[in-house]
Amino acid sequence: MQRCVNVIGVGMSPFSPAALSANSTALVGETARQALADAGLSARDVGCVFAASGLMDGGTLQRALEQTGLGQVPLQPLPKGEDSGGVLLYQACQAIELGLADCVLVLGMQGAPVPLPSLGAELERLGAAARQYMARYQTRRETFAMIAVKARQHAALNPLAVFVAPLTLDEVLEASTLAEPLTHPQFAWPTSGVAAVLLCSAGFARRRGNLPAVRIIAQACVSPAQVAGFDPASVFPCAGYEVHVVAARELYEQAGRGPQEVGVCELHDSSTLSELSLYEALGFCPEGSAEKLVEDGDNTYGGNLVVNPSGGLLSLGQAPAVSGLAQCIELVHHLRGNAGRRQVADVRIALQHQVGPDGTVVTTLYQRE
Template sequence: MKAYVAGVGMTRFEKPETRDWQYWDMVREAGGAALADARIEYDEVEQVPVGYCFQPSTAGQRAVYELGLTGIPVYNVSNNCATGATALMLARQLVEGGAADCVLALGFEKMSRGSLGGGAGSGDLAASPVARHYGVMAARHGFARTPPTAQLFAAAAREHQERYGTTEAQLAAVAAKNHRHSAHNPCAQFRDVYDIAGIRAAPMVHPPLTRLQCSPTSDGAAAAVVVSERFAERRSLTGLVEIAGQAMATDTEQTFASGSCIDVVGQPLSRAAARQAYDRAGLGIEDVDVIELHDCFSVNELLTYEALGMCEPGESGKLAESGATTYGGRWVVNPSGGLISKGHPLGATGLAQTAELVWQLRGEAARRQVEGARVGLAHNIGLGGAAVVTVLKAV
């Protein structure tokens, strides 16, 4: 049975403590927008997976109660930065498996100001779920007093530079592109435009990554209504986008055995998930028009180019500076501004990617519109580890 996204919604992503709202207020706004977009009522929803990382258990129920008190199953989902895509994947599985005809996938986060620590929900690096990942980094690169997640991706960037000759200007080109794209996104946390020189001149977080190459902490929520073909036909729904292929990959021995931070931050996971998603969709990267990928740090966009098959290993820096990943190029990557500029409320990120791609494939993305977009790809990854790749196709 096929699964379709029938409606999407999201809040604006904002700096924590900017707005006086609670996480259930965010869900009311994003979930209500998704239901309205699908033109259905909440009492037609049969199950609800809800993703978040920083709120207590059953916060999903508290949030969903703002949409209705209908007694349906609500699942609380936490998979670090891949949480939003994981909620979407559960919704798809429920529909494809015949357990439900209409599922609402939700994701939200109400965060604190400042950098993330050693892993969502963990203030103790030794007890962190990603302690093994940090151990690989420390063995090769040491451990500094800068934000640990930034250190991990900075180490991957240095390895990429050493192995392939990737330059700081190529890393900065990723961030400059995404900041430029976000200028046209009213939901983005940041809408200022910077050139490569401005990106490189920003305060250093951990070499070679400056602040403008790092995703911020953010508040926000996003949602998607996932329906079966029979539900869509019964309700005469339009504007559907098919979930043509989707896969999740988690860590294997390769993650840790090589001693490389490129592996530790998940490039092998992304490659494996992409391969499976392509196979299930019967499509390849050559068929994709628009991509929303997990640029938590500029280097991760380069690593993901290679993992998705957009270029050969080591060629991603050249791809970024060639213009192939922006308007007028081969693909448009992160038209929303990506995590770096749109923002990164962990539980909402994967579903916000879905919302952007649905708008693109419907031709509803206004000044961000990718002309003629018919196939989109979302990539959402969390350390610890999970990578979800979703191929979406216009109906």
């Protein structure tokens, strides 16, 4: 019998455009202790550690765990090259749902920004997708740029974000073009950081939790290979669009909820094109109407839905081993009501969407108890 999964503790370091300092062991340990303190727990309460170490060496991870009192706790690391905070979170939830663990620490570490491969072909694909979308729906290039402006407005309220300098619409449009119509500020760039999330069963939360638990009410993990007719060469609206649609549909069906009930969302905005297309793939608006959603302000404060209140990947950067956990942490703060100046009012349902390096999509719905 599957069990309910709760988030009871979170901790995160600031993101950085550079490699973590030489004392990264201390930073990892400090972040893990943040999550434990947040939950009111000690290391002896943790039954298992799930870890994605990014480009960080295994010795750093082991030393950090030892310094935190977790050195003897069973460790479940993701294989090198498969570092995805979203997949890591999914695997940890599965362990609790299946009764394999009662309390799990999920730890993501990106010791250095992931080197980008040659971007020529990828940028051309994204540019082609954006131009095709514009042609089909008469969308203005300004619409994509407005998403980058919104990201910086949200990031200005987030002390852990990297790219926080405000941007005007003209500044985004006049920046160097990387893939017409998309300019430099419309892409998420590599960063590093550390994040920790404590998950537990409902029974454990009742017995030991320090704060009101945030419950995970549904979760879907869909790889491109699982989607019939998936075409990795597709350019409309962006490669892998079908995978996002399937992951969202499965999530809503599991929860018995609909996208109209979501009050806040953290989604994988690797580019402004990605974010625009995800408004439609996740069901927040019909296909072809994302421009209206953006121009009506229904993706920010005062609208029907706040998307990426953290600033998203466009402002925190892409740190594959950490980004999925950072999204979870942001949503937990909103559901608890302690997100400070970023707080989304009266939110009860939150959606997380994250894409792994291999295109696997993990979607998660959270609910305030």
